[in-house]
Amino acid sequence: MHLIIAEKHNVAKRIAQILAGSKPKVKRVHGIEAFYFDDKVVMGLSGHIVGVDYPPGYNNWQKVDYRDLIHAEVVTRPTQGKIVSALHDLGKDADRITIATDYDREGELIGVEALRIAEDANPTIKADRVRFSAITKGEIQDAFESPGEVDFDLASSGEARQVVDLIWGAALTRFISITSGRLGKGFLSVGRVQSPTLALIVDREKEIEAFKPQPYWEISACLEKDLRVKHEKGRIWEGDLARSIFEELGEVATVVSIKEKTRTDRPPAPFDTTAFISAASGIGFSAANAMRIAEWLYTSGFISYPRTENTVYPKTLDLRALVSIFKKGPFREDAERVLSGPMVPTRGKRFSTDHPPIYPTAPAAKADMKPDQWKIYELVVRRFLATLSGPSRWIVMNVRVEIDGQPFRATGARQIEAGWRACYPYSKAAEEILPQLSEGEKLRVLGKELEEKETQPPSRYGQGRLVKLMDELGLGTKSTRHEIISKLYARAYVQGNPMKPTNTAYAVVEALQQHSPNITKPDMTRTLEEDMTKIANGHVGEEAVIEESRSMLDAVFDDLLRHQEEIGTTLREGLRTDKIVGLCQICGHELIIRRGRRGSRFIGCAGYPDCTFTLPLPKFGMIVVTDKACEEHGMQQIRIINKGKRPWDLGCPKCNFDQWQAKKAEEAKKKTEVDLLAKIPGIGPKTLEKLGAAGVKTALDLAGAEAEALAEKTGLTKKKISSWQLLAKTMVNEAQSC
């Protein structure tokens, strides 16, 4: 039998369909679908099916020596048990295995992982490799007609990457966590990709803090015909100059020149993952949420594979047929407009062979999905249609005006052809219509304005922008960038969007920048890439690269361990400041998030034991001290993050506690009133039921009820009710007075 291995289930299915003349037979092996035809069977993996880790015995963070961790043997073990078992079974019966995983480095490694399992089951199995860059009939058939060899060097380079990442990540993560005392659930982490990313955010925040705003002035004037003009100098840095210009402005403006130009505004390139996340971020989706929804749309058959670096549609894609699927439904008008045009697709800068750009694969109705899913689907459809639309055209008008010798200008823009903007409303460009004017025309000056402004600091990174930046710097991959960002939130290194680093992040980045600077820079990824290329080319062995990396890490630890005490001090100080909620209103000391003996958490006063002020905090979830303060109590608002749930904005802990107490008191009051009703002599369970059905549930309800109406509703006598009411009133009064 001939066994064929693909990287994912979907691809296995497509390959089987293409290679089998007829429909392949589906059989489950250990729960995994395999596709049979002739004497062949195709099976899909789920990416990596094994992973690297330390052998047992290295699990105790505090007890394992760092040096041992750095030099420990790294083992590979199955992470996808069922798939491994299926592969083992199929391998036993196969005399040939063809690796048909994705055509890239990780794909080669994933293929070798599968091959090793098959060889374990059948040592004499013959292996080969097919390479294709699109899952089309032509490409697949060509690839299978001339298979090549498995590239073990390329796979080794991927393996070196895995080991280096594990060793550096584990050793530094443990060191930072132990040294800061943050063990258990709230540990601090370090990694080749996450730490440089965090450093970007921290460095930007430092820039913002160090920013000194510069004052400047802008002069504008309002003219007849509703024409607003600005002084040509734009920003004027000297206040005296600005004032003197402003004061000398007279009553009449003269139009000096009018220039018109047409401007074409080209449609956007097809979506790769980075551009997709960036666009989704622009309409309010976090990177991780956008990818989660895209994943769902993909597995539900609505869009193509969402993890791609390609911004050029492959020739084999039938664009006209694809647009035609939207001839019915909400995109009808746009689809018809596109179909009636020349339909020349745009191309982005990056052309790779991994997967096509993201495009819609099936029509859908709004009712088919949840609102967020629809928003993302609509974005993909509109982007797709936009890439096949013509440019948007504008007439740009530049008007120069003089007021008492001072040059002013106005710029207008009028859209004359919407082009792609007709179907892609996400990036707006506003029109600015200027009145009809002629050169030499005189206009009265109706008003003038001198505005004092300040230069603004750079803005914080939003998630979309950060993903773009990571892409440019080579940090992470199309599949991992959004996960890395989620990780920074999970570790409480950042909060909000745009992202603001916490003091913990400052402290960790600072410690690393001082003692292990390479892990905080994108260069580490770059050097690792270079080493991997060397391994792939056969110039150096996997082991040599790993050993060199180990000795570099040893040198880093020489320094780290020498300074462990001072690193611990600064780290703990950073962590402490993230736990300050505000100042105690009783004694003025800091209010700090503390941990109780049984893992409970509370806000306590630093003045303890002299001051015993406390506030409770929820048992579960990560507590985040936000930068918003309560106006009434001056305390920072609290946010609780539970994995997989929406964050809970608890707000000011004092307000929250007061509300909770008020609610409790209200409930307790209600309860005693309920209890009181049952205590009235003559009211038994049956009568209680009757009263309850009539809406009388507490003694207070009874006291306030209209006796006659209640008698009618319950069938009880009015006399009885009246006597109970008397009792109820006294009981309620008594209860309230004590």
Added chain:
DNA sequence: GCAAGGTC
């Protein structure tokens, strides 16, 4: 309980 990389 650590990383980053595949995929669902």
